Amino acid sequence: MNVGIDLISFQTAQYFLDLRTLAQTRGVDPEKYYQGLGQEKMAVPPPDEDSVTLGASAARVLVDQVGAQDIELLLFGTESGVDQSKSAGLFVHGLLNLPRRCRVIELKEACYAGTAGLQLALAMVRLAPQKKALVICADVARYDLGSPGEPTQGCGAVALLISAQPRLLAVDAEAGFHAENVMDFWRPNYRTEALVDGKYSTLVYLSTLVQTWRQYREFTGRKLTDLARCCFHLPFTRMAEKAYIRLCREEKIPEPAAEEIRHILGPSLVYNRQTGNTYAASLYEGLAALLDNDPQDLGDRRISLFSYGSGCMAEFFSGIVQPGYRQYLMADRHREMLAGRTELTYRQYEDIFRYQVPEDDGDHVFAPYRTGYYRLQGIKKHVRCYQSIA
Ligand code: CAA
Numbered sequence: 001m002n003v004g005i006d007l008i009s010f011q012t013a014q015y016f017l018d019l020r021t022l023a024q025t026r027g028v029d030p031e032k033y034y035q036g037l038g039q040e041k042m043a044v045p046p047p048d049e050d051s052v053t054l055g056a057s058a059a060r061v062l063v064d065q066v067g068a069q070d071i072e073l074l075l076f077g078t079e080s081g082v083d084q085s086k087s088a089g090l091f092v093h094g095l096l097n098l099p100r101r102c103r104v105i106e107l108k109e110a111c112y113a114g115t116a117g118l119q120l121a122l123a124m125v126r127l128a129p130q131k132k133a134l135v136i137c138a139d140v141a142r143y144d145l146g147s148p149g150e151p152t153q154g155c156g157a158v159a160l161l162i163s164a165q166p167r168l169l170a171v172d173a174e175a176g177f178h179a180e181n182v183m184d185f186w187r188p189n190y191r192t193e194a195l196v197d198g199k200y201s202t203l204v205y206l207s208t209l210v211q212t213w214r215q216y217r218e219f220t221g222r223k224l225t226d227l228a229r230c231c232f233h234l235p236f237t238r239m240a241e242k243a244y245i246r247l248c249r250e251e252k253i254p255e256p257a258a259e260e261i262r263h264i265l266g267p268s269l270v271y272n273r274q275t276g277n278t279y280a281a282s283l284y285e286g287l288a289a290l291l292d293n294d295p296q297d298l299g300d301r302r303i304s305l306f307s308y309g310s311g312c313m314a315e316f317f318s319g320i321v322q323p324g325y326r327q328y329l330m331a332d333r334h335r336e337m338l339a340g341r342t343e344l345t346y347r348q349y350e351d352i353f354r355y356q357v358p359e360d361d362g363d364h365v366f367a368p369y370r371t372g373y374y375r376l377q378g379i380k381k382h383v384r385c386y387q388s389i390a
Contacts, residue, residue, distance in 0.1 A: 057372025112309025154276020
């Protein structure tokens with residue numbers, strides 16, 4: 001029985017900063033960001049947007065299509081949750097009126113948490129094929145102002161509906177995975193910005209890619225050329241290029257020309273270049289972008305996915321794109337959302353960045369910005385109050 005991704009929906013903030021504006025303010029050549037990192041814009045969440053509102057807006061589109069009645073599991077993968085105790089998923093569960101008979105948990109392992117959610121959800125559906133699971137990956141990526149990580153900031157969410165006989169991607173059972181205790185990127189509880197050993201983090205990313213690929217290759221007997229397209233975790237889009245080149249080197253295939261790299265990776269990078277890092281969501285944002293934008297029909301073709309979460313956990317796995325998948329995509333919605341965003345000036349970006357959620361027990365009402373279907377209306381006696389706006 002095939003199990004996998006039945007529907008996929010992506011959401012990002014309605015505001016962005018062009019990295020040319022950031023480069024100008026920081027006195028950096030804009031080509032370092034545009035070419036060197038492969039990023040053009042970063043999505044900036046206003047004060048009334050967070051991982052819950054982004055995740056709920058992404059998931060709402062799926063629930064509107066298939067109904068909520070068969071969803072028995074909601075796994076919310078994030079490293080920017082809104083509460084130390086309560087699952088962000090429970091806010092979404094309430095906003096979407098999901099069934100009470102539903103298991104709801106938040107998962108954390110940096111950018112890998114969504115993949116943990118996906119694999120757990122697949123396991124549930126293998127046992128109970130009539131049931132569905134909702135996996136939400138949502139994050140706000142923040143680094144210190146002026147730090148090397150700043151131009152890779154971003155935010156976004158992806159919701160995946162997991163089912164038997166999926167319409168988009170049947171996920172293969174085999175996977176290579178790898179855990180190791182390293183300090184490449186982390187965020188202590190008292191910080192809202194991540195700390196990162198940037199260069200080291202890229203080295204760990206690549207070494208775990210090789211470890212997990214070797215396992216995958218051994219279990220499946222497949223070669224790199226058996227994969228029609230490769231999706232990678234995208235801290236910035238140039239990282240995918242480095243990753244693919246590393247796999248070619250491992251396979252002793254000649255270094256790919258720019259055209260081949262564009263063919264294998266290009267469509268999967270389209271959204272991330274416009275949003276920046278979305279941590280847990282970024283691999284699946286890449287998958288949505290690939291399915292939405294690849295000019296070729298990928299039906300019946302095998303594609304790979306590499307998930308990396310600092311700290312670290314990594315996983316290499318694959319799936320077969322389902323014939324007829326194109327009619328179930330949300331491509332128009334994704335493109336319109338990205339095209340309709342509002343550009344910020346540097347000053348507006350910094351003001352939003354410096355805004356801090358009140359921590360006292362007062363009744364705080366937030367000014368309305370543009371958001372998706374939901375917004376954080378306020379915080380009253382430490383209780384976050386979310387509002388549906390459409
Ligand atoms: N024109 C064109 N290219 C230029 C340029 C110019 N004028 N100036 C510099 N470049 C190129 C550089 O040559 C370099 O390319 P190569 O890597 O191919 O050599 C690229 O631009 C970046 O330049 P630097 O290496 O000098 O950049 P940096 O040191 O300032 O920062 C970074 C790079 C360390 C990745 C930093 O952005 C960072 O810390 N990011 C956050 C951490 C991160 O994303 N890590 C990724 C792996 S960890 C992970 O994946 C988990 C996660 O999501 C965080």
